Amino acid sequence: MLSATHMIGGAAAAAAVLIFNPDIQAVPTLITAVGVGVVGGLIPDIDHPKSRISKALRPVNALVSFLFSHRGVFHTPALYFLLYALWVWKCPASKYTAWGNCLFAGILSHILLDCLNPGGIPLFFPLSSRRIHFAKIKTGGRCESVIRVLLGGAAGILVVLMFLQGTGINPGIIISRFSA
Numbered sequence: 113m114l115s116a117t118h119m120i121g122g123a124a125a126a127a128a129v130l131i132f133n134p135d136i137q138a139v140p141t142l143i144t145a146v147g148v149g150v151v152g153g154l155i156p157d158i159d160h161p162k163s164r165i166s167k168a169l170r171p172v173n174a175l176v177s178f179l180f181s182h183r184g185v186f187h188t189p190a191l192y193f194l195l196y197a198l199w200v201w202k203c204p205a206s207k208y209t210a211w212g213n214c215l216f217a218g219i220l221s222h223i224l225l226d227c228l229n230p231g232g233i234p235l236f237f238p239l240s241s242r243r244i245h246f247a248k249i250k251t252g253g254r255c256e257s258v259i260r261v262l263l264g265g266a267a268g269i270l271v272v273l274m275f276l277q278g279t280g281i282n283p284g285i286i287i288s289r290f291s292a
């Protein structure tokens with residue numbers, strides 16, 4: 113998948129996390145937290161020399177590319193579950209938990225999106241290094257564009273709902289009025 117799709121996927125995933133986190137309500141904080149999700153959506157492709165995050169972090173990419181292959185260990189859910197468990201365990205204070213949740217939600221969105229690509233990912237590593245995919249959506253193809261638009265729409269709706277929550281309006285009441 114293209115970096116743009118992963119960025120939008122990361123934003124949607126972070127927004128979905130923030131909807132359930134009423135502790136973060138200030139608009140600048142919400143925007144930053146969605147930005148953290150966007151970064152999370154890019155992180156696994158640090159193993160690809162032409163990805164957006166690799167170009168931004170060239171020395172890190174040089175080391176990672178030297179040590180690991182693309183869609184190898186950096187595309188394994190096991191690595192991120194381990195890191196997430198470490199984050200939850202060692203998180204300096206509960207008020208920071210949401211930041212980690214946004215980052216890992218972004219990363220998870222990347223893993224799921226790459227599962228829709230014929231290249232797949234080593235979903236069950238270290239039990240198996242076989243790459244698994246659930247669909248054959250071509251990178252940069254029309255189907256990916258449709259997914260990107262849908263994710264963008266979902267992210268937009270979630271961000272609006274977050275802001276409504278921040279203003280004290282209960283989005284649940286609005287949704288129930290539309291569905292009634």
Ligand SMILES: [Zn+2]
Pocket residue numbers: 113156157187222226
């Ligand atoms: Zn990837």
